[in-house]
Amino acid sequence: MSFVEYSDLIQDGDVAIVYLSHTSALPVKVRQGGQTQTRYGVLRHSSDLIGRRYGSKVTCSRGGWVHVLHPTAELWTCSLPHRTQILYTPDIATITMMLELKPGAVVCESGTGSGSLSHAILRSVAPSGHLHTVEFHQQRAEKVMEEFKEHRVDHLVTVRTQDVCRDGFGVRGVADAVFLDIPSPWEAVQHAKDALRTRAA
Structure with missing residues (x-):
């Protein structure tokens, strides 16, 4: 399972999206012997998830049911743990x-x-593109790196922990596009220009 590739069957180690209702979805790291408690009862990973097709309707221990979905950028945006204010699908x-x-x-x-926008960017540029993303806050950067690895997209992304207004993106002349979601974007305009690929006239 990868956020940028599709697989039919749920496997040990996958991140699956448990769809509870149109307002509630839960990302679950599937593990042999693992369990996930939902409002409808327990999901037992070994018997209820592993080996089933993505999209399956699964009955929980108390008789209620959920759908188990393949992760997408949109589903991740709906279910991710918020560490910051995020961008949502219409803006993305x-x-x-x-x-x-x-x-x-x-x-x-x-x-x-x-990492809400980051996941959508990664899907758009896969399988051969690359995202260079900069996060000022060390713990947030470490957590998003961990998630990229868990979602099997870490080969498509480089995460740097630095102040983009002072230190830039760490690359020059390689980017086809730049996006600044920071409090003072005008302070990073020169660094954005430096990162952009030079286009022939």
């Missing part, structure tokens, strides 16, 4: 369209935060 769709993202593109992002 506009941003990815305006940046003209496509497979193979290189993107610089500042203000990684909870």
Whole structure:
């Protein structure tokens, strides 16, 4: 399972999205012998999840049921643990369209935060593009790196912990697009310009 590739069956080690209702979804790290408590009862990973098809309707221990879905950027946005205020799907769709993202593109992002936009960017540039993302806060950067690895997209992203206004993105002349989600974006404009690829006239 990867957030940028599709697989039919739920496997040990996957991150699955347990869809409880149209307002509630829960990301679950599937583990042999693991259990997840929901409002409808317990989901036993070994018997209820592993080996089933993504999209399956699964009955919990108290008789209620849930759907177990393959993770997507949109489902991650709906279910991720918030460490910062996040961007949601309507804004993300506009941003990815305006940046003209496509497979193979290189993107610089500042203000990684909870990684909501980052996941959508990664899906847009996969399988051969790359995201360079900068997060000022050390703990948030470490957590999002951990999630990228767990979601099997870490080969598509480089996370740096630094002040983009002072230190830039750590790359020059490689980016097809830059997105700044920081309090004072005007202070990083020169660094954004430096990161962008030089286009032939």
